[in-house]
Amino acid sequence: MMEWLIIAAxxxxxxxxNAVAGGGSFxxxxxxxxxxxxxVAANATGTAALLPGYLASAWRFRRDxxxxxxxxxxxxxLLTLVGGAIGAILLLATSxxxxxxxxxxxxxxxxxxxxxxxxxxALHKNKQNNxxxxxxxxxxxxxxxxxxxxxxxxxxxxxxIYGGYFNGGLGIMLLAAFSLMGQHNLHSxxxxxxxxxxxxxxxxVLLYTxxxxxxxxxxxxxxxxxxxxxxxxxxxxxxxxxxLLRTAIIAIGCLLALTFFLQK
Numbered sequence: 001m002m003e004w005l006i007i008a009a010x011x012x013x014x015x016x017x018n019a020v021a022g023g024g025s026f027x028x029x030x031x032x033x034x035x036x037x038x039x040v041a042a043n044a045t046g047t048a049a050l051l052p053g054y055l056a057s058a059w060r061f062r063r064d065x066x067x068x069x070x071x072x073x074x075x076x077x078l079l080t081l082v083g084g085a086i087g088a089i090l091l092l093a094t095s096x097x098x099x100x101x102x103x104x105x106x107x108x109x110x111x112x113x114x115x116x117x118x119x120x121x122a123l124h125k126n127k128q129n130n131x132x133x134x135x136x137x138x139x140x141x142x143x144x145x146x147x148x149x150x151x152x153x154x155x156x157x158x159x160x161i162y163g164g165y166f167n168g169g170l171g172i173m174l175l176a177a178f179s180l181m182g183q184h185n186l187h188s189x190x191x192x193x194x195x196x197x198x199x200x201x202x203x204x205v206l207l208y209t210x211x212x213x214x215x216x217x218x219x220x221x222x223x224x225x226x227x228x229x230x231x232x233x234x235x236x237x238x239x240x241x242x243x244l245l246r247t248a249i250i251a252i253g254c255l256l257a258l259t260f261f262l263q264k
Contacts, residue, residue: 011225015036019233065191068181104260110169111253210261
């Protein structure tokens with residue numbers, strides 16, 4: 001009975017955090033590990049449980065989505081599906097012992113991205129706005145424009161591989177990648193982020209399922225609780241201090257990373 005209460009509470013709390021600030025996997029992953037789910041399966045199950053929320057969010061933002069110049073929907077979908085698949089295959093090829101040893105590093109990376117991501121996005125946006133007044137717009141079919149597009153595609157591809165392997169911090173990394181592509185409309189960037197998250201999570205979960213890496217006995221309760229938590233979080237989003245929430249999530253991430261480091 002206690003095991004199911006832990007899973008339900010983790011799903012609810014994770015769904016609520018994802019709705020108001022992000023970082024839900026910081027709750028679901030350790031909870032699954034605590035009840036005895038092996039590390040690789042815990043990561044795969046947590047990703048699968050969060051998939052309905054990504055799909056719902058992607059549908060909600062469907063009218064706000066626009067694509068960066070020089071990178072249309074076909075290219076983004078291809079990069080997302082291939083990158084997500086590669087990440088999922090890499091996870092399935094990782095032993096539980098190895099994955100547990102790198103969990104604290106992944107959590108630390110996700111926490112760092114979560115902490116400094118908004119500042120980097122704002123800094124890049126300010127630089128881009130200043131450049132508009134200092135130099136003319138470059139032609140996108142020039143050599144420099146093509147090189148810039150290749151760099152953007154490589155960056156998005158790398159983030160998608162990361163997302164297929166480990167879901168923590170994915171949202172802020174995608175927002176940072178789209179900001180670097182010149183996507184400065186927050187609603188549009190959020191919509192695109194949710195579409196990419198839903199697509200890469202879908203292909204990853206499909207491969208996790210084929211690789212028998214999902215703990216289905218915990219999945220449905222975790223997913224249901226995360227959906228309920230997501231609705232509750234959405235209702236509270238405008239009443240809670242975003243800065244306080246972000247600070248709390250960063251503190252949780254650091255504490256989790258330290259705990260896993262000490263367990264090695």
